[in-house]
Amino acid sequence: MAATAQTSRWEELFAARTRADVGDGIAQVLAFLGVPGLISFAGGFPDPLTFPRERTRTLLAEFAENGEVDAFQYAPTRGLAGPLDAVAGRIDSLQGRRPADDELLLTSGAIEALDLICKTFLDRGDTVAVEAPTYLGAIMAFRGFESEIVAVSMDDSGLDVDELERRLADGLRPKLLYTIPDHQNPEGVTLVTERRTRLVELAQRHGFLIVEDVAYRELGFEADAPPTLWSLAPDVVVQAGTTSKTFFPGVRLGWAVGPAEISQKLVSAKQNTDQCAGAVGQRLVEEYIRRGWIDEQLAESRALYRGKRDRLLAALERELASGARWTTPRGGFFSWVTLPDGVDSTDLAARAAADGVGIVPGTLFFADGRGSDSVRLSFSMVDESQIDEGVERLSSLMR
Numbered sequence: 279m280a281a282t283a284q285t286s287r288w289e290e291l292f293a294a295r296t297r298a299d300v301g302d303g304i305a306q307v308l309a310f311l312g313v314p315g316l317i318s319f320a321g322g323f324p325d326p327l328t329f330p331r332e333r334t335r336t337l338l339a340e341f342a343e344n345g346e347v348d349a350f351q352y353a354p355t356r357g358l359a360g361p362l363d364a365v366a367g368r369i370d371s372l373q374g375r376r377p378a379d380d381e382l383l384l385t386s387g388a389i390e391a392l393d394l395i396c397k398t399f400l401d402r403g404d405t406v407a408v409e410a411p412t413y414l415g416a417i418m419a420f421r422g423f424e425s426e427i428v429a430v431s432m433d434d435s436g437l438d439v440d441e442l443e444r445r446l447a448d449g450l451r452p453k454l455l456y457t458i459p460d461h462q463n464p465e466g467v468t469l470v471t472e473r474r475t476r477l478v479e480l481a482q483r484h485g486f487l488i489v490e491d492v493a494y495r496e497l498g499f500e501a502d503a504p505p506t507l508w509s510l511a512p513d514v515v516v517q518a519g520t521t522s523k524t525f526f527p528g529v530r531l532g533w534a535v536g537p538a539e540i541s542q543k544l545v546s547a548k549q550n551t552d553q554c555a556g557a558v559g560q561r562l563v564e565e566y567i568r569r570g571w572i573d574e575q576l577a578e579s580r581a582l583y584r585g586k587r588d589r590l591l592a593a594l595e596r597e598l599a600s601g602a603r604w605t606t607p608r609g610g611f612f613s614w615v616t617l618p619d620g621v622d623s624t625d626l627a628a629r630a631a632a633d634g635v636g637i638v639p640g641t642l643f644f645a646d647g648r649g650s651d652s653v654r655l656s657f658s659m660v661d662e663s664q665i666d667e668g669v670e671r672l673s674s675l676m677r
């Protein structure tokens with residue numbers, strides 16, 4: 279009773295954006311981490327086998343023994359000069375364009391980059407266009423700023439740019455369009471080059487900002503990669519990147535790169551979130567890039583995830599009842615399964631959890647309640663030897 283009275287008392291004091299409940303989907307997914315014995319296709323977590331323990335130890339020992347100050351001190355809000363230079367160089371080598379000094383900032387993960395973009399652009403009721411489905415963390419960030427979220431369909435070639443164009447012609451006026459063009463979370467699909475060109479043209483014509491999330495871009499299983507939206511049109515794109523999937527999430531280090539005027543506003547907004555991204559993580563990432571270790575690790579990580587992807591697709595092919603469909607990711611962590619008629623994703627996820635298998639129902643990836651016919655399967659963290667067993671259990675639950 280006391281707890282109820284307490285809750286309602288504070289409710290009156292909560293800000294409107296807090297009362298506008300963003301949901302607890304992320305917490306639900308993170309909670310799967312602690313369940314012993316679970317075969318988890320749930321979180322988009324990197325496999326701990328990819329964590330560079332020895333190299334991290336070497337670097338930390340060097341920082342300590344060399345009397346280094348930077349790694350231990352507060353950093354400038356935009357980032358330390360060395361790490362900024364290393365990240366800019368890497369963006370240049372991977373995307374063919376080097377950000378100018380006033381275009382790039384280092385953030386506490388990509389999620390902070392999204393938060394700073396929200397703070398900078400969104401007033402209550404502003405429209406943000408997203409892919410349907412999209413990354414849960416982004417939906418929660420946009421909801422947290424009381425924006426109007428409008429979902430645009432996807433297919434196997436990524437965001438449906440024709441649909442977006444039609445809706446813009448019909449009067450849709452988003453401030454932001456958020457997209458994950460490479461190995462998308464949750465569908466695992468990649469936006470084809472021709473649509474990338476048209477998308478940036480639409481932004482230029484209609485005056486909205488594209489927020490390009492490249493979280494999985496460096497985890498492609500094939501040699502070719504389409505150009506990034508930011509490299510195609512740096513005047514209308516802010517790119518949010520992360521080292522969580524290529525280095526390790528414990529450092530919470532990402533970046534935002536975009537037009538200098540916007541980048542400056544993001545730096546201003548960052549002053550009253552965390553003031554600066556953690557310096558020790560910045561220095562670790564800098565050295566990891568400069569010594570070529572990130573590329574060595576990525577070669578191994580891609581092979582590891584590719585093997586798991588192949589195992590998962592083979593198991594789905596073998597086990598799933600007719601009527602189910604799934605995407606074939608060319609990189610990243612996810613396949614998206616459309617369930618046979620009559621199978622409800624929330625019900626299936628609950629029964630799967632009781633049977634020792636973690637999956638995330640599709641409903642968490644839509645802002646408008648859709649997704650009862652689909653689930654996300656993440657193959658990144660599950661032990662490869664457990665994939666067959668996990669899919670077999672799911673398949674019998676579906677029957």
Ligand SMILES: Cc1ncc(COP(=O)(O)O)c(C=O)c1O
Pocket residue numbers: 322386387388389390413415458463491493519520521522527530531532
């Ligand atoms: C599409 C996407 N963007 C951003 C993030 C979060 O990145 P970070 O750990 O850098 O905050 C994730 C993590 O799952 C993600 O899937």
